[in-house]
Amino acid sequence: MKLSIQVNEGPYNHEASVTALNYTKAALEAGHEIFRVFFYHDGVNNGTRYTTPPQDDMHIANSWSELADKHGLDLVVCVAAAQRRGIVDEGEQERNGKDGNNIAPGFRISGLGQLIEAGIQSERLVVFGD
Amino acid sequence: MSILHTVNKSPFDRNSLESCVRLAAKGGAVLMIEDGVYGAMKGTSKSEVVSNAMNDLTFYVLGPDLKARGVDESKLIDGIKVVDYNGFVNLTVENDKVQSWL
Numbered sequence: 051m052k053l054s055i056q057v058n059e060g061p062y063n064h065e066a067s068v069t070a071l072n073y074t075k076a077a078l079e080a081g082h083e084i085f086r087v088f089f090y091h092d093g094v095n096n097g098t099r100y101t102t103p104p105q106d107d108m109h110i111a112n113s114w115s116e117l118a119d120k121h122g123l124d125l126v127v128c129v130a131a132a133q134r135r136g137i138v139d140e141g142e143q144e145r146n147g148k149d150g151n152n153i154a155p156g157f158r159i160s161g162l163g164q165l166i167e168a169g170i171q172s173e174r175l176v177v178f179g180d
Numbered sequence: 181m182s183i184l185h186t187v188n189k190s191p192f193d194r195n196s197l198e199s200c201v202r203l204a205a206k207g208g209a210v211l212m213i214e215d216g217v218y219g220a221m222k223g224t225s226k227s228e229v230v231s232n233a234m235n236d237l238t239f240y241v242l243g244p245d246l247k248a249r250g251v252d253e254s255k256l257i258d259g260i261k262v263v264d265y266n267g268f269v270n271l272t273v274e275n276d277k278v279q280s281w282l
Contacts, residue, residue: 079266
């Protein structure tokens with residue numbers, strides 16, 4: 051079945067990022083297709099490669115990147131939520147005159163239309179967060 | 181048409197479990213995850229929210245989240261089914277829609 055995931059929480063708010071990650075892994079293992087994972091609100095904080103937790107902590111941001119690399123996932127960060135929280139890719143860096151970017155591998159920044167499309171194209175949209 | 185409802189907050193913190201149970205249509209499924217698993221415990225001041233609705237709704241709880249909180253399955257309200265992440269995925273597939281009560 052074609053599924054999409056919406057993540058509304060950052061990796062260090064409550065537990066939703068990890069729940070979403072575990073759910074996504076289980077769905078892939080069961081042979082389902084993940085059409086898209088959309089990161090909204092504080093969920094965009096999953097998508098910065100500058101996250102540096104202690105070495106004995108689970109690295110949630112890297113886990114998303116690794117999963118995307120392994121399964122070709124489409125990880126989309128909401129642009130308006132990202133701008134507010136300082137999540138920047140090369141395009142946004144240039145457009146807003148920033149001195150760097152921090153988007154994590156496997157993530158891309160795009161608009162809310164991507165969430166709507168995910169809702170239309172997928173048979174289920176599962177929302178995680180606060 | 182059946183809907184899977186997910187509740188991820190404790191009934192002692194938010195009223196999302198109560199809202200969900202009040203508004204969910206008969207035949208639906210409710211899955212308690214994260215701090216929502218506290219709603220599955222028997223003998224609490226909120227246990228009746230679930231036990232009174234068991235004729236109309238099927239209740240599930242996410243096993244790994246119970247375990248993370250040290251809640252033994254013997255402490256659950258009778259009739260609640262424990263599922264793992266694979267069971268969570270199956271519930272989303274078996275029901276026609278998923279509604280997250282955030």
